[in-house]
Amino acid sequence: MAQSNASSDDARPDARYIVEFRKVSKSFGETQVCRQLDLQVEPAEKLAIIGPSGSGKTTILRVLMTLEDIQSGYVIVDGEHLWHMERRGKLVPANEKHLRSMRTKLGMVFQHFNLFPHMTALRNITEAPMSVLGLDRAEAEERARELLDMVGLTDKADEHPSRLSGGQQQRVAIARALAMRPKVMLFDEVTAALDPELVGEVLNVLRKLAEQTDMTMIIVTHEMGFAREVADRVLFFFDGQIHEEGTPEKIFTEPERERTKAFLQAVLQH
Amino acid sequence: MDWDWQYTWDEVLPALLDGLVVTLEVTVLAFPLALVLGLVLTMLRRSRRWYVRHPVRWVIEFIRSTPPLVQLFFVFYAVPLLIGLRLSALVTGVVVLGIHYAAYLSEVYRAGIDAVPRGQWEAATALNIARAHTWRSIVLPQAIPPVIPALGNYWISLFKDTPTLLAIGLLEILTQAQRLGASDFKYVEAITMAGLMFLVLAYGSSLLVRYLERRYGTVERVV
Amino acid sequence: MSVFTDNIDTFLDGAWVTIQVTVLSALLGGVFAVLAGIGMLSRRRLVRTVSRVYMEVFRGVSALVLMFWMVFSLPLLLDIRLSAFTGAVLALALNIGAYEAEIVRAGVQAVPKGQWEAATALNLSATQRLRRVILPQAVAIMIPPWGTMTIHLLKASALVSLVQVADLTARANLIRVPQPESTVALYTGLLVIYFVLAQLIAALFNWLERRATVGRA
Numbered sequence: 001m002a003q004s005n006a007s008s009d010d011a012r013p014d015a016r017y018i019v020e021f022r023k024v025s026k027s028f029g030e031t032q033v034c035r036q037l038d039l040q041v042e043p044a045e046k047l048a049i050i051g052p053s054g055s056g057k058t059t060i061l062r063v064l065m066t067l068e069d070i071q072s073g074y075v076i077v078d079g080e081h082l083w084h085m086e087r088r089g090k091l092v093p094a095n096e097k098h099l100r101s102m103r104t105k106l107g108m109v110f111q112h113f114n115l116f117p118h119m120t121a122l123r124n125i126t127e128a129p130m131s132v133l134g135l136d137r138a139e140a141e142e143r144a145r146e147l148l149d150m151v152g153l154t155d156k157a158d159e160h161p162s163r164l165s166g167g168q169q170q171r172v173a174i175a176r177a178l179a180m181r182p183k184v185m186l187f188d189e190v191t192a193a194l195d196p197e198l199v200g201e202v203l204n205v206l207r208k209l210a211e212q213t214d215m216t217m218i219i220v221t222h223e224m225g226f227a228r229e230v231a232d233r234v235l236f237f238f239d240g241q242i243h244e245e246g247t248p249e250k251i252f253t254e255p256e257r258e259r260t261k262a263f264l265q266a267v268l269q270h
Numbered sequence: 271m272d273w274d275w276q277y278t279w280d281e282v283l284p285a286l287l288d289g290l291v292v293t294l295e296v297t298v299l300a301f302p303l304a305l306v307l308g309l310v311l312t313m314l315r316r317s318r319r320w321y322v323r324h325p326v327r328w329v330i331e332f333i334r335s336t337p338p339l340v341q342l343f344f345v346f347y348a349v350p351l352l353i354g355l356r357l358s359a360l361v362t363g364v365v366v367l368g369i370h371y372a373a374y375l376s377e378v379y380r381a382g383i384d385a386v387p388r389g390q391w392e393a394a395t396a397l398n399i400a401r402a403h404t405w406r407s408i409v410l411p412q413a414i415p416p417v418i419p420a421l422g423n424y425w426i427s428l429f430k431d432t433p434t435l436l437a438i439g440l441l442e443i444l445t446q447a448q449r450l451g452a453s454d455f456k457y458v459e460a461i462t463m464a465g466l467m468f469l470v471l472a473y474g475s476s477l478l479v480r481y482l483e484r485r486y487g488t489v490e491r492v493v
Numbered sequence: 494m495s496v497f498t499d500n501i502d503t504f505l506d507g508a509w510v511t512i513q514v515t516v517l518s519a520l521l522g523g524v525f526a527v528l529a530g531i532g533m534l535s536r537r538r539l540v541r542t543v544s545r546v547y548m549e550v551f552r553g554v555s556a557l558v559l560m561f562w563m564v565f566s567l568p569l570l571l572d573i574r575l576s577a578f579t580g581a582v583l584a585l586a587l588n589i590g591a592y593e594a595e596i597v598r599a600g601v602q603a604v605p606k607g608q609w610e611a612a613t614a615l616n617l618s619a620t621q622r623l624r625r626v627i628l629p630q631a632v633a634i635m636i637p638p639w640g641t642m643t644i645h646l647l648k649a650s651a652l653v654s655l656v657q658v659a660d661l662t663a664r665a666n667l668i669r670v671p672q673p674e675s676t677v678a679l680y681t682g683l684l685v686i687y688f689v690l691a692q693l694i695a696a697l698f699n700w701l702e703r704r705a706t707v708g709r710a
Contacts, residue, residue: 065614096619103616114611118629127625128615173611180615335644335691336684337651340662344680347669351677430555437655444558448565457565465562469553476553 011084011091013076018043018216019064019184024073026059033059035240037073041184044214048227048248051237052263057220060237061186064218065108066099078105078183107182111189113169115161121148121172122157125179133180140179147175151205167198171205178209184216185209191223199223206230224267228252236260278459282450286463289446296363296442297429303368304428305421308375312383313405315376333373339434342366346438359440363432371428378420382413422479426472433468443467496675497682500668507664508686514578514650514660518585519643525590530597531623544594551591557652560584564656581653589646593639600635601627633705640698644691651687661686 014020019041026034033056041047049057062068063075066082075082084091085098094102115124125144129135135143148154151171161169170190177185187206191199203226210217210230221227227234228248236244236251236259244251244260255261314326333341345366350356357365386409394404433444447464451457497504525547532544551559563580604627612622654663665683669676
């Protein structure tokens with residue numbers, strides 16, 4: 001990440017957006033997963049990202065969650081640079097302290113749940129609020145039980161993850177991320193690892209979240225019907241760039257570009 | 271204190287090199303014994319007869335979980351009373367370390383053999399191949415190559431266990447160092463050099479084994 | 494077998510020394526192992542290098558040679574008094590710690606990457622990630638090989654008899670000299686005692702393993 005002037009035009013935050021990518025590039029060895037990517041997300045927007053696997057759509061979420069760094073460009077979250085910080089008027093690469101302060105704005109749900117196997121469902125949810133936000137046990141547990149109610153797992157509070165089905169684990173993982181009250185939630189193919197009959201219960205929770213909260217949600221998914229139903233806007237991601245974007249209506253009924261048509265045809269066929 | 275270079279050069283090194291010859295003798299004689307005996311133990315342990323399988327398992331467990339030093343005393347002092355034949359320190363060392371490492375190696379072989387798919391046995395049965403022949407020409411050729419690096423690691427371990435033979439007066443590296451230390455009170459030079467000798471040889475060999483691991487892949491070590 | 498009943502006090506004293514040597518060097522070695530094992534995964538190059546050098550050196554030098562060095566050379570080198578017991582325990586701890594460091598490193602690395610990522614996404618600090626999420630899972634993975642190493646340590650503890658520490662093996666040797674007719678019974682019994690102690694250690698670690706995985710798959 002090169003140093004540059006904080007006041008230069010391509011680095012100044014734009015107050016209209018909660019998430020912005022400005023000319024972000026990222027590659028793993030030979031493969032470029034983001035090429036000069038520009039992306040804006042408005043507060044409270046529900047954004048769905050679709051596209052073939054390996055197109056780099058998961059990388060967008062992982063960059064936002066600070067799990068992968070970027071090679072050039074800027075990422076801005078809630079008015080602040082994510083991968084840079086200001087030092088004497090200059091933008092310099094972020095240190096761990098800056099990253100930690102930025103992570104408070106973000107939450108993520110993973111494809112493979114990544115619940116902590118040595119903790120009960122309740123403990124999975126209370127751990128971070130207690131150790132990061134400094135809540136006391138009673139507050140944290142109250143918050144956790146409300147969230148477990150919300151995802152329909154009131155009676156599973158004391159179970160370890162290995163005793164839960166995939167769908168139940170993923171719902172606990174959603175509650176765990178929500179307990180940190182992030183402004184932006186990232187959902188990375190959250191139903192892709194589930195048996196088909198368990199997909200519905202997880203999508204129902206997401207649907208409820210999309211309807212009832214003004215949290216910004218960025219959803220990478222293969223569930224086209226779901227994307228169409230909950231998203232305000234759909235991005236078709238291809239080859240490290242946004243190939244086409246628009247309202248769900250537009251993308252799913254009258255896509256303009258050939259690649260988009262071909263992709264939708266292929267995934268909607270089965 | 272001052273390090274006596276003259277003494278190190280004139281007295282310590284020649285004595286340690288004499289010791290090294292003995293140490294390598296033990297290492298080179300005991301390990302092949304362990305290789306062969308270990309394989310025999312592994313195969314007996316997989317015998318279809320329970321009265322072979324179970325005792326062998328316990329014998330392996332017993333050898334593995336008792337100190338080589340005490341086994342050494344047993345063979346050096348007790349066995350001659352039982353068989354009426356005195357064994358030299360060298361023979362005792364080779365026999366004890368050979369048997370001790372055979373017990374370790376039987377675990378290594380076992381890991382290799384367990385990694386051979388069941389289907390290979392079943393195919394051999396289906397082709398009506400005799401059991402001994404199945405072992406020799408179907409199972410072992412697949413089981414051994416992946417465990418070669420692990421075997422190498424045990425060879426190095428055996429080398430590092432040879433100073434134990436000081437207990438029965440074998441003139442290996444540490445015994446030589448100890449004798450010099452005691453006679454001239456130059457423990458620092460003598461034992462430090464002995465330590466360096468082990469470090470250089472063991473570390474050098476382990477680099478070789480790591481190279482083998484990269485080439486042939488690896489099987490989990492047991493000890 | 495009268496050699497045992499006649500010398501019961503001597504054996505109990507020796508067993509107590511063997512247990513002390515084993516337990517103390519297991520605890521101290523555990524500290525070395527955790528420091529070096531986690532050190533090998535550090536982001537700082539210097540920490541990684543120091544940890545790795547510790548591991549290579551103290552695995553490379555034979556345990557008994559290290560023990561002789563600690564007991565006979567180190568006091569001369571530093572001009573200090575160091576009891577044979579302390580020197581022997583220190584040597585065993587440094588040696589076993591170098592082996593166990595590798596177990597710690599492998600255990601930590603065996604925890605799936607997704608666990609680190611989830612802990613990062615929940616904004617846990619680096620220390621919290623390690624202490625609350627990774628280590629509890631790594632420990633469960635580490636217990637079985639750690640048990641094997643502890644039995645190895647029990648066996649290696651017999652080496653202290655060669656630097657005049659009066660453990661079980663040393664006491665048995667002392668008894669043999671005036672009573673050569675009891676040699677066979679003596680060493681057979683000694684092997685059996687070590688075998689039983691090793692089985693106790695194995696049982697302890699089996700119990701720990703069951704406890705560490707309670708509630709999990």
